[in-house]
Amino acid sequence: MSEIDKPNDEARGKDFIREIIDADLQSGRVSEVVTRFPPEPNGYLHIGHAKSICLNFAIAQEYSGRCHLRFDDTNPAKEEQEFIAAIQDDVRWLGFDWGQHLYHASDYFEQLYDWAEHLIKEGKAYVDDLSADEIRAHRGTLTEPGKDSPHRNRGADESLDLLRRMRQGEFEEGARVLRAKIDMTSGNINLRDPVLYRILKAEHPRTGNAWCIYPTYDFAHGQSDAIEGITHSLCTLEFADHRPLYDWFIESLPVPATPHQYEFSRLNLTHTVLSKRRLIQLVAEGHISGWDDPRMPTIAGLRRRGYPAAAIRDFAGRVGITKSDNVIEMALLEHCVREELNQSAPRRMGVLKPLKIVIENYPEDQEEMLEAVNNPGDETAGTRQVPFARELYIEQDDFMEDPPKKFFRMAPGREVRLRYAYFVTCREAVKNDAGEVVELICTYDPETRGGNAPDGRKVKATMHWVSARHAIDAELRLYNHLFTDEEPDIGDDIAAALNPDSLEILQGCKLEPSLASAKADQTLQLERQGYFCPDRDTSPERLIFNRAVPLRDSWAKLKAKTA
RNA sequence: UGGGGCGUAGCCAAGUGGUAAGGCAUCGGGUUUUGAUCCCGUGAUCGCAGGUUCGAACCCUGCCGCCCCAGCCA
Numbered sequence: 152m153s154e155i156d157k158p159n160d161e162a163r164g165k166d167f168i169r170e171i172i173d174a175d176l177q178s179g180r181v182s183e184v185v186t187r188f189p190p191e192p193n194g195y196l197h198i199g200h201a202k203s204i205c206l207n208f209a210i211a212q213e214y215s216g217r218c219h220l221r222f223d224d225t226n227p228a229k230e231e232q233e234f235i236a237a238i239q240d241d242v243r244w245l246g247f248d249w250g251q252h253l254y255h256a257s258d259y260f261e262q263l264y265d266w267a268e269h270l271i272k273e274g275k276a277y278v279d280d281l282s283a284d285e286i287r288a289h290r291g292t293l294t295e296p297g298k299d300s301p302h303r304n305r306g307a308d309e310s311l312d313l314l315r316r317m318r319q320g321e322f323e324e325g326a327r328v329l330r331a332k333i334d335m336t337s338g339n340i341n342l343r344d345p346v347l348y349r350i351l352k353a354e355h356p357r358t359g360n361a362w363c364i365y366p367t368y369d370f371a372h373g374q375s376d377a378i379e380g381i382t383h384s385l386c387t388l389e390f391a392d393h394r395p396l397y398d399w400f401i402e403s404l405p406v407p408a409t410p411h412q413y414e415f416s417r418l419n420l421t422h423t424v425l426s427k428r429r430l431i432q433l434v435a436e437g438h439i440s441g442w443d444d445p446r447m448p449t450i451a452g453l454r455r456r457g458y459p460a461a462a463i464r465d466f467a468g469r470v471g472i473t474k475s476d477n478v479i480e481m482a483l484l485e486h487c488v489r490e491e492l493n494q495s496a497p498r499r500m501g502v503l504k505p506l507k508i509v510i511e512n513y514p515e516d517q518e519e520m521l522e523a524v525n526n527p528g529d530e531t532a533g534t535r536q537v538p539f540a541r542e543l544y545i546e547q548d549d550f551m552e553d554p555p556k557k558f559f560r561m562a563p564g565r566e567v568r569l570r571y572a573y574f575v576t577c578r579e580a581v582k583n584d585a586g587e588v589v590e591l592i593c594t595y596d597p598e599t600r601g602g603n604a605p606d607g608r609k610v611k612a613t614m615h616w617v618s619a620r621h622a623i624d625a626e627l628r629l630y631n632h633l634f635t636d637e638e639p640d641i642g643d644d645i646a647a648a649l650n651p652d653s654l655e656i657l658q659g660c661k662l663e664p665s666l667a668s669a670k671a672d673q674t675l676q677l678e679r680q681g682y683f684c685p686d687r688d689t690s691p692e693r694l695i696f697n698r699a700v701p702l703r704d705s706w707a708k709l710k711a712k713t714a
Numbered sequence: 715u716g717g718g719g720c721g722u723a724g725c726c727a728a729g730u731g732g733u734a735a736g737g738c739a740u741c742g743g744g745u746u747u748u749g750a751u752c753c754c755g756u757g758a759u760c761g762c763a764g765g766u767u768c769g770a771a772c773c774c775u776g777c778c779g780c781c782c783c784a785g786c787c788a
Binding site for chain 2: 337
């Protein structure tokens with residue numbers, strides 16, 4: 152984790168998990184702190200996972216402990232190597248290092264199996280021949296107790312024999328399962344003889360065909376924690392009901408440690424979805440270009456869009472760790488992105504929707520280089536040279552033929568400043584047959600080179616520009632919320648909930664020449680517009696930039712209010 | 715109607731009996747060669763109702779509301 156990230160402490164009260172850890176350390180329940188991030192490799196990581204990753208790794212760092220990365224790979228029917236690799240990439244990109252502590256639940260299959268036999272021998276588990284439907288029927292409902300399976304009381308020897316034959320592959324998928332023998336009448340449905348092992352004749356990404364029975368999450372998770380010496384097993388609220396089961400296994404088995412599980416509420420974000428099911432659906436149905444589409448709330452998507460890892464870490468630290476349901480506004484994430492980028496992003500000039508202007512009193516064959524600072528807030532960022540010439544492009548939005556009172560930018564007869572260049576005055580707006588302004592005839596004041604008038608006169612606007620002759624063409628992709636509503640109510644038709652304007656592609660944008668060599672891992676600011684970074688698909692022949700987030704725009708707000 | 719969790723400003727969130735931190739958003743104002751940044755200022759009696767107490771968001775009781783659980787998913 153980066154040293155610049157401040158730990159969650161003093162100013163803000165500690166969250167309840169850190170308070171528990173403090174107490175555990177003080178009482179001597181634990182002498183070190185070991186956490187883990189346990190993704191299932193069945194999809195890409197998203198911003199909600201980032202909250203958990205940051206929590207687990209930050210805690211490990213704050214308490215001088217360690218955090219393991221462990222793949223919860225107990226269901227080969229859904230898991231893939233592609234995801235295992237992508238997840239490691241994402242965690243690393245976020246800035247975390249698990250050192251030597253990379254594990255897989257599948258590393259423990261043999262041990263878990265031994266413990267399954269142990270439970271049978273203790274009379275705490277049995278092989279059930281009921282079908283999935285029958286088991287469901289016996290489970291009861293939320294308000295009615297379940298009924299015992301007819302096989303619940305068969306002998307340990309018989310169950311043992313059956314389990315071994317399950318492992319040998321003698322039975323078909325679904326024919327039998329191993330179940331814990333707990334309490335079919337429990338109010339907690341997780342305790343109504345949960346399934347421990349099921350037959351799955353699928354090839355596992357890591358163990359290949361070595362197994363045809365696989366442990367369930369419940370039977371694998373806590374024991375894996377115990378094997379690794381995890382002291383605080385942090386998970387989301389929906390697992391709270393599983394804790395009694397988690398503890399039951401730890402107490403019933405000769406495990407080497409007694410980890411404890413604590414639950415916190417998961418992250419929800421406005422204008423998007425964070426359920427794995429919905430994200431998979433977006434990818435599978437092709438509503439977006441893939442897991443790393445810049446509109447996706449996935450780590451890969453945010454990264455491609457140009458969000459810095461530091462901004463995501465900052466965000467994770469700001470949302471808070473509690474047990475209450477929450478929906479964080481996307482504006483907070485965007486604020487974190489702007490705050491980080493405002494400090495780190497080099498400034499450049501680029502025109503999204505070009506309007507040509509001709510400086511009629513600037514010699515046709517003349518051109519010059521002007522000095523521009525790279526970051527007004529950071530002297531060490533230095534300066535660069537920007538070419539200026541007779542024909543330039545400015546932003547269409549920066550000119551109005553008949554401006555309202557509060558519009559300070561270019562208008563007929565008005566003088567404004569071209570940033571780092573000169574004061575220019577618009578003399579005439581040239582129109583096409585349709586009556587649209589296609590070009591502006593201007594004059595400049597040679598005395599104002601650099602942007603200041605010797606006579607001290609002021610202008611109300613400073614605009615960005617780019618030399619027509621020197622500009623490079625680029626495609627800019629502007630992104631907006633993926634879903635129209637803050638909290639999308641998605642029924643059968645996910646397409647109907649999508650924001651039709653989530654992607655706007657601008658062709659023929661004009662950028663200052665230095666941008667030809669922009670690097671993908673460096674998000675920069677196009678002054679007065681927003682933060683952009685080269686897309687993965689960019690090439691020297693076809694420059695493509697993604698807009699991470701626009702700059703705040705109080706003019707747009709004013710305009711919208713008066714409209 | 716079973717079990718678990720939650721309810722402090724628009725959104726998060728501190729607060730753990732002594733009279734409501736902070737952030738984001740919003741709206742005002744100042745500075746400014748990015749209408750950006752930066753800087754000021756702006757809002758709540760704590761789900762409701764009783765009770766205990768000199769005093770309660772914090773303790774007790776009763777309501778109300780929201781979320782999760784009936785995968786051989788995690």
